[in-house]
Amino acid sequence: MSxxxxxxxxxxxxxxxQAENPRLLGGSASHAAVAASFFAPVKMVxxxxxxxxxxxxxxxxKHRIDLAGLQxxxxxxxxxxxxxxxxxxxxxxxxxxLGVFEKFTPHLPESYKQSPFVLLANIAPALxxxxxxxxxxxxxxxxxxxxxxxxxxxxxxxxxxxxxDGFVLNDSEAHQLTQEDNVLAAMRKLHQxxxxxxxxxxGSHGSMLSGPNGCFLCPAYPLPxxxxxxxxxxxxxxxxxxxxxxxxxxxxxxIRRAMVYGSVVASFCCEGFGLSRTTRVKSAEIEKRVEELxxxxxx
Amino acid sequence: MSxxxxxxxxxxxxxxxQAENPRLLGGSASHAAVAASFFAPVKMVxxxxxxxxxxxxxxxxKHRIDLAGLQxxxxxxxxxxxxxxxxxxxxxxxxxxLGVFEKFTPHLPESYKQSPFVLLANIAPALxxxxxxxxxxxxxxxxxxxxxxxxxxxxxxxxxxxxxDGFVLNDSEAHQLTQEDNVLAAMRKLHQxxxxxxxxxxGSHGSMLSGPNGCFLCPAYPLPxxxxxxxxxxxxxxxxxxxxxxxxxxxxxxIRRAMVYGSVVASFCCEGFGLSRTTRVKSAEIEKRVEELxxxxxx
Numbered sequence: 233m234s235x236x237x238x239x240x241x242x243x244x245x246x247x248x249x250q251a252e253n254p255r256l257l258g259g260s261a262s263h264a265a266v267a268a269s270f271f272a273p274v275k276m277v278x279x280x281x282x283x284x285x286x287x288x289x290x291x292x293x294k295h296r297i298d299l300a301g302l303q304x305x306x307x308x309x310x311x312x313x314x315x316x317x318x319x320x321x322x323x324x325x326x327x328x329x330l331g332v333f334e335k336f337t338p339h340l341p342e343s344y345k346q347s348p349f350v351l352l353a354n355i356a357p358a359l360x361x362x363x364x365x366x367x368x369x370x371x372x373x374x375x376x377x378x379x380x381x382x383x384x385x386x387x388x389x390x391x392x393x394x395x396x397d398g399f400v401l402n403d404s405e406a407h408q409l410t411q412e413d414n415v416l417a418a419m420r421k422l423h424q425x426x427x428x429x430x431x432x433x434x435g436s437h438g439s440m441l442s443g444p445n446g447c448f449l450c451p452a453y454p455l456p457x458x459x460x461x462x463x464x465x466x467x468x469x470x471x472x473x474x475x476x477x478x479x480x481x482x483x484x485x486x487i488r489r490a491m492v493y494g495s496v497v498a499s500f501c502c503e504g505f506g507l508s509r510t511t512r513v514k515s516a517e518i519e520k521r522v523e524e525l526x527x528x529x530x531x
Numbered sequence: 532m533s534x535x536x537x538x539x540x541x542x543x544x545x546x547x548x549q550a551e552n553p554r555l556l557g558g559s560a561s562h563a564a565v566a567a568s569f570f571a572p573v574k575m576v577x578x579x580x581x582x583x584x585x586x587x588x589x590x591x592x593k594h595r596i597d598l599a600g601l602q603x604x605x606x607x608x609x610x611x612x613x614x615x616x617x618x619x620x621x622x623x624x625x626x627x628x629l630g631v632f633e634k635f636t637p638h639l640p641e642s643y644k645q646s647p648f649v650l651l652a653n654i655a656p657a658l659x660x661x662x663x664x665x666x667x668x669x670x671x672x673x674x675x676x677x678x679x680x681x682x683x684x685x686x687x688x689x690x691x692x693x694x695x696d697g698f699v700l701n702d703s704e705a706h707q708l709t710q711e712d713n714v715l716a717a718m719r720k721l722h723q724x725x726x727x728x729x730x731x732x733x734g735s736h737g738s739m740l741s742g743p744n745g746c747f748l749c750p751a752y753p754l755p756x757x758x759x760x761x762x763x764x765x766x767x768x769x770x771x772x773x774x775x776x777x778x779x780x781x782x783x784x785x786i787r788r789a790m791v792y793g794s795v796v797a798s799f800c801c802e803g804f805g806l807s808r809t810t811r812v813k814s815a816e817i818e819k820r821v822e823e824l825x826x827x828x829x830x
Contacts (some may be wrong), residue, residue, distance in 0.1 A: 344604040413618040415735075416755045436714075437736040440753070449827050452750050454739070456715045488830040528748050529828050531787040 234273040234298075235477040237265050237470065238338055238363045239353025239376075241278035241302065244506055245313035245327070246460055248320070253460075257288040259310065260353035260376065263463035264470030266510050268351070269295035270518060271474035275344050277301035279336045281309040291511055293420060300341040305332040309350040320458045323436070340366040349477035352396070353466055354378050357388035364395055372476065372483050374398035374429075375484030382408050390425060397483075400427035400469050408431050414424050415440060416447075429487065431472075433465055441491060444484045450491040451529050453499035453521050460505045463500040468509060471497035496521040533597075534776040536564045536769065537662045538652025538675075538723035540577035540601065543805055544612035544626070545761055547619070552759075555805030558585040558609065559652035559675065562762035563769030563808050566595035566796040567650070569817060570773035572644050576600035576662060578599050578635045580608040590810055599640040603629040608797050617810040619757045620734070639665040648776035651695070652765055653677050656687035663694055671775065671782050673728075681707050689724060696782075697728035699768050705731050714739060715746075728786065730771075732764055740790060743783045749790040750828050752798035752820050759804045763797040766809060770796035795820040 244258030261278045268274045270332060277300040284304065292299055308331035316323045338359055348371035352360040361376055373396045381389050393399060399422060403415065412418040415432055419442040421431045427444040436458075439447040472487075472494035479486040496518050503509040543557030560577045567573045574597040583603065583787055591598055607630035612679040615622045647670035651659040659674055672695045680688050681704060692698060698721060702714065714731055718741040721729045728742040734758075740747040771786075771793035778785040795817050802808040 370701055414754075414756060416753055434736065437733065447753065448830065449753070450830070451828075454715055454746065454748070457713060457715070492830050515671050526830075528746055529750075530789050531747065531749070531825075 233348045233477045234275055235349040235362075235405040235473045236275045236277065236344055236347035236367070237261055237351045237353055237473070238277035238301075238351065238359065239264060239269060239351075239355045240333065240467070241276075241280050241308055241335075242310040242312055243284075244462060245311070246462055246505055247313075247315040247326070248460060249316070249318050250459075251505070253505045255285075255311070255507070257291060258312065258506055260355060260463075260465060260466040262292075262507065263466035263501065263510070264351055264353045264473070265292070265297050266295050266507055267467040267470030267494070267501070268474030268477075269297055270471065270497065270513070270515060271493065272349075272477045274298060274474070275301060275347060277338045277340065277344070279303040279305055279332050281305060281376050283308045283336070284309045295428070298343075301338070301344055303336075303339070308333040309375040313386045314462070315444065318461070320461055338363050348372070349473055350374070351469060351473040352376065352392075356383055357385045357392045360392055361388065361395070372397050374400060374469065374473060376400045376465065377405065379405055379408060394425055398431065400431045400465075402435070402465065405454040416442075433468065435461075435464075438495065439468070439491060441487060443487060448488045448491065450488070450495055451525055452511060453496055453525055454528070455499055455502055456483065458502045459509075460501050462506065464501045467501040468494040470494070491521055492525055493518065495505035496525065532647045532776045533574055534567050534648040534650060534772045535574045535576065535639075535643055535646035535662075535666070536560055536567060536650045536652055536654070537576035537600075537658070538563055538650075538654045538765070539609055539632065540575075540579050540583075541609040541611055541632070542583075543761060544562070544610070545759055545804055546612075546614040546625070547759060548615070548617050549758075550804070552804045554584075554610070555758075555807070556590060557611065557762060557805055559654060559762075559765040561591075561806065562765035562800065562809070563650055563772070564591070564651045565806055566766040566769030566793070566800070567593050567773030567776075568596055569770065569796065569814060571776045571813065572793065573597060574600060574646060576637045576639065576643070578602040578604055578631050580604060580606045580631045583608045591804070594810070597642075600637070602635075602638070606631040610815060613761070615759070619760055637662050645783055647671070648772055649673070650772040651675065651691075651769060652768065656680055656684045656691045659691055660687065660694070660751050671696050673699060673768065675699045675764065676704065678704050678707060691755070692725035695726055697730065698726040699730045699732065699764075701732040701764065715741075730790065732767065734760075734763075737794065738767070738790060740786060742786060747787045747790065749787070749794055750824055752795055752824055753827070754798055754801055757801045758808070760801050761805065763800045767793040767797040769793070791821055791824055792817065795824065808816040
């Protein structure tokens with residue numbers, strides 16, 4: 233089955249202590265869609281401006297991403313610039329030019345409206361709602377978010393949590409939303425807000441699931457070198473949803489393995505600037521790292 | 532086989548946002564010895580003053596810890612006082628009274644000198660050396676440390692690393708010692724300093740081993756509430772060495788499971804002040820959490 237992904241489609245200018253890369257393909261939808269494409273057909277929803285490089289459209293197409301829901305509007309593509317510190321855990325935003333993203337309203341083509349698996353990647357909760365409003369009866373809906381929406385759109389986000397099956401956020405966001413330092417306590421509170429599945433991302437420390445079949449501690453694939461972690465969280469949830477949408481059986485049974493696959497795709501994402509490494513990944517490389525993670529965690 | 536443990540034996544006064552507990556049984560050797568006692572006979576080396584409460588000697592004995600190497604000297608027992616912040620990750624030392632610990636020279640009774648498994652728990656590197664000097668031909672020696680020794684006794688610590696099989700330290704210490712942010716890179720550098728086995732502790736994020744059979748990602752047991760993390764690292768390495776010393780087969784094969792057992796004992800340690808929870812643990816409770824960790828990590 234295919235997976236519908238809505239989120240941002242952007243140009244990212246990324247600076248690290250080692251290098252500077254202007255106007256890379258970025259955005260939560262781009263990262264999630266490419267990650268999901270290794271496992272399932274993807275239908276993407278997003279918006280770009282007239283300046284959006286053709287080579288990036290070609291890249292989407294190379295991954296067989298359905299672009300019927302990608303609007304091209306007059307104006308400039310959303311542009312974000314950020315800088316990482318030496319340890320790659322701290323980053324600061326240098327520039328945010330919303331461009332055509334400012335007035336974006338996602339419209340779903342008819343061919344998208346029966347999508348069983350829906351990923352509301354990081355984007356304003358109002359737009360996540362708007363996408364859900366247009367879909368018939370999805371089988372499994374997951375939403376990602378970021379601290380910005382906790383700060384400026386909390387009410388809409390809380391309303392969204394009642395409409396989704398799975399909620400993905402990082403540990404600091406979980407703390408901000410629940411006021412709980414303890415991960416298990418935070419997860420309990422997040423379940424009370426709606427979602428049956430809660431996944432807390434902890435960067436290089438992996439992620440943790442709480443769901444109907446209990447908890448799962450998902451490892452991160454240990455990397456000898458992180459080049460650029462931008463989009464790793466989007467790749468994780470994209471890979472997860474791509475895997476889930478084609479796996480046989482119940483979501484609650486498949487989700488652990490789906491997280492491991494997501495984690496592996498995220499590891500490749502970190503090994504190159506923007507999508508440069510992810511877009512060159514072969515399926516066999518993904519399988520190899522999943523097997524390695526099995527070996528790394530067995531006792 | 533028995534395990535020899537040298538380290539500090541102290542009285543800990545611990546303050547958390549919830550409670551204040553004066554003069555609890557503490558110190559790296561106390562925590563490590565009780566943890567190891569669930570798996571193996573323990574021979575402890577340490578020093579206490581005349582003020583050391585009898586009830587704590589009784590507690591050691593309840594765990595069948597051999598106290599032939601515990602000196603009782605004129606003066607006061609090492610006393611440490613510390614305070615934790617709300618999130619339990621930050622702590623500050625309020626008081627350090629070395630007492631009899633200041634002039635401590637560990638003397639090994641004859642009955643200790645053939646110990647095959649030796650744990651040099653956190654204590655000054657010079658004293659760790661002094662213990663090794665007195666032992667015939669140990670099978671497996673592990674040393675723990677702390678940031679203090681990196682700051683004031685680096686040379687002796689580096690010399691120690693050439694004499695041990697396994698080195699255990701936490702992530703911030705590994706960073707301080709190697710100047711590497713990346714865990715794999717730090718481990719590579721630590722191997723170059725001597726030890727064949729390197730274990731980096733990451734608190735609630737678990738720990739990681741690098742050894743002759745590759746790497747292992749050891750999970751931490753997720754706790755709904757942390758009461759007092761003091762001694763968790765000592766419990767981890769104590770449980771690990773206790774398990775290792777009685778497991779059949781090669782160290783490099785058993786060490787993964789040994790880490791998991793250590794991790795579980797450390798989880799109990801965090802659930803009470805000082806050793807109050809650890810000393811009440813039943814073997815069946817340890818086995819139950821190990822099984823739970825298997826379920827929590829399987830995919």
